[in-house]
Amino acid sequence: xxxxxxxxxxxxxxxxxxxxxxxxxxKCPVRLRIQCSNSSPNMPLATxxxxxxxxxxxxxxxxxxxxxSLTRKLLSSSKKVTIVRHGxxxxxxxGRIQGSSNLSVLTETGVRQAERCRQAMANIHFDKCFSxxxxxxxxxxxxxxxxxEEPLVFLDSLEEAHLFFLEGMKNVDARERYPKxxxxxxxxxxxxxxNGVYPIRKIWATAREAWTEILLSPGQNxxxxxxxxxxRALICTxxxxxxxxxxxxxxxxxxxxxxDFNERGEAMLQSLNSTAHMYSDHVYQY
Numbered sequence: 001x002x003x004x005x006x007x008x009x010x011x012x013x014x015x016x017x018x019x020x021x022x023x024x025x026x027k028c029p030v031r032l033r034i035q036c037s038n039s040s041p042n043m044p045l046a047t048x049x050x051x052x053x054x055x056x057x058x059x060x061x062x063x064x065x066x067x068x069s070l071t072r073k074l075l076s077s078s079k080k081v082t083i084v085r086h087g088x089x090x091x092x093x094x095g096r097i098q099g100s101s102n103l104s105v106l107t108e109t110g111v112r113q114a115e116r117c118r119q120a121m122a123n124i125h126f127d128k129c130f131s132x133x134x135x136x137x138x139x140x141x142x143x144x145x146x147x148x149e150e151p152l153v154f155l156d157s158l159e160e161a162h163l164f165f166l167e168g169m170k171n172v173d174a175r176e177r178y179p180k181x182x183x184x185x186x187x188x189x190x191x192x193x194x195n196g197v198y199p200i201r202k203i204w205a206t207a208r209e210a211w212t213e214i215l216l217s218p219g220q221n222x223x224x225x226x227x228x229x230x231x232r233a234l235i236c237t238x239x240x241x242x243x244x245x246x247x248x249x250x251x252x253x254x255x256x257x258x259x260d261f262n263e264r265g266e267a268m269l270q271s272l273n274s275t276a277h278m279y280s281d282h283v284y285q286y
Contacts, residue, residue, distance in 0.1 A: 067240070067266035067267065067268075068237075068238075068239075068240040068266065068267070069264050069265040069266050070208065070211040070212065070215060070237065070238060070261075070265045070266075070267065071211070071212055071215050071216060071264075071265030072265070073216075073265070074263055074264060074265075075215060075216070075261065075262075075263045075264070075265055076218070076263075077220050077263065078220065078260065078261060078262050078263055079215055079219075079220055079221070079222065079260070079261040080220065080221045080222070080258065080259070080260050080261070080286070081214060081215075081222045081223075081224060081258070081259045081261065082121070082124075082126070082221075082222070082223050082224065082256060082257070082258050083224045083225075083226065083231060083234060083235075083256070083257045083258075083259070084117055084140070084144065084223070084224070084225045084226075084254065084255070084256050084257075085225075085226070085227065085228055085231055085251045085252065085253055085254060085255050086106070086110070086114075086132075086136045086137040086139075086140040086225060086226070086227060086253065086254075087106050087107075087109070087110030087111060087112075087113035087114040087117075087136070087139075087140050087143075087253050087254050088106070088107050088109045088110035088113060088253045088254075089104040089105060089106055089107060089110055089136040089253075090104050090105050090106075090107055091103075091104035091168070092104070092107075092110075092253065093107055093109075094170065095170050095171050095172070096168055096169060096170050096171070097163055097166045097167055097168065097169050097170075097171060097174060098136075098160065098163075098167065098227075099160055099161060099162055099163030099164075099166065099167035099199075100134065100159055100160045100161065100162040100163070100167070101134075101167045101168055102134050102135050103135075103168065104135070104136055105135050105136060105139070106135075106136055106139045106140065110136070110139075110140070110253065111139075111143065113140075113253055113254035113278065114139070114140040114143035114144055114254065115143055116254065116277050116278055117140075117143075117144050117254050117256065117277065118143055118144045118145075118146060119277070119281070119283070120256075120276075120277035120282060120283055120284050121144070121223075121256075121284055122283070123283060123284075123285060124221070124284060124285070124286065125221060126148070126150075126221050126222060126223040127150070127218070127219025127220060127221050127222060128150055128153060128217060128219050128222050128223070129141060129144070129145045129148070129150065129152050129153065129222070129223040129224075129225065130152075130153045130154075130155050130158060130210075130213075130214055130222060130223070130224045130225070131152055131153070131154055131155070131158065131224070131225040131226065132154070132155070132158040132159050132160065132225065132226045132227060132230070133154040133155075133156065133158075133159065134159055134160060134227070136227075137158070137160075137225050137226050137227055138154070140225050141225035144223070144225065145223070155210055155213055155214075157206045157207070157209040157210035157213060158210050158224065158225075158226040158227075158230060159206075159227075159230065160226075160227035160228075160229055160230055161199040161200060161202070161203045161229040161230065162197075162199055162202075163185070163199055164194040164195075164197075164199075165178070165194070166178065166181070166182070166185065181194070189243070189246045189247060190242070190243040190244045190246055200229070200233075200243045200246050201243050203229060203230050203233045204233050204236070204237060204242070204243050206230070206233070207230060207233035207234045207236075207237045208237050210224075210230075210234065211234065211237065211238065211265075215261060215265055228251055229246075231251050231257075232246055232247075232249050232251070233246075235249050235251075235257060235269070235272070236248075236249065238259055238267035238269070239267065239269060249272070250273065251272075251273045252273060252275050252278075254275065254277075254278055255273040255274065255275050256271070256273070256274045256275075256277070256284070257269070257271060257272050257273060257274070258270040258271045258274075258286070270286075
């Protein structure tokens with residue numbers, strides 16, 4: 001005996017919406033047919049195939065205003081981006097404010113950390129490696145990229161935030177000499193400014209520039225090596241967070257974070273600040 005067939009129309013948001021500032025979504029009706037388990041053997045059980053299957057399998061990207069496109073245009077393919085913070089530097093070790101200074105270099109510990117990153121990602125194919133040209137990041141990238149055929153690509157948009165007169169000062173000295181500015185930098189970095197320049201707000205803009213350069217490059221799997229502040233900006237801009245969330249995210253020296261991007265340039269954070277490779281012979285596979 002065949003039970004009655006019930007048909008429903010359910011609106012689903014299409015993942016192929018045009019990218020625009022309004023981010024309007026078009027609704028695609030999907031028919032669902034439900035039958036009893038004792039239906040006639042000539043009739044299929046469960047449900048009909050859903051129209052627009054991509055909306056189901058990639059549904060995490062299919063909700064209006066849930067994600068942010070970093071490119072405002074379609075990519076040639078989906079992308080995976082692995083971001084690494086440089087190894088321990090001399091000014092990290094001395095408790096100095098680094099900023100965009102090129103005087104801080106990798107320590108022996110930092111070199112070992114970079115080597116651990118290289119070993120941990122040795123089995124992963126990367127189409128390209130982008131790095132900050134500043135010494136401590138550049139050296140880290142050169143160690144990790146050792147033995148790979150593709151040349152390193154250095155982007156100015158991956159440079160660290162410029163912190164003016166605070167750069168090179170030990171934290172304890174900066175707190176004593178510039179108490180107002182230091183407190184603002186530590187406790188309210190989005191509103192820290194020097195001569196009308198807001199360094200953290202500025203790197204939010206450069207982070208978006210970096211994402212555009214990276215995501216529009218040919219290839220599907222990229223490695224990025226950079227610094228803590230710009231790394232925070234990269235993560236936050238990908239997640240749609242403003243500069244007031246600057247200190248909501250922390251990344252260790254040699255920490256690894258991974259993003260997936262769909263063809264609309266929308267990000268999904270897969271892992272944040274992975275450090276298992278720093279304490280074991282852990283090898284990443286993806």
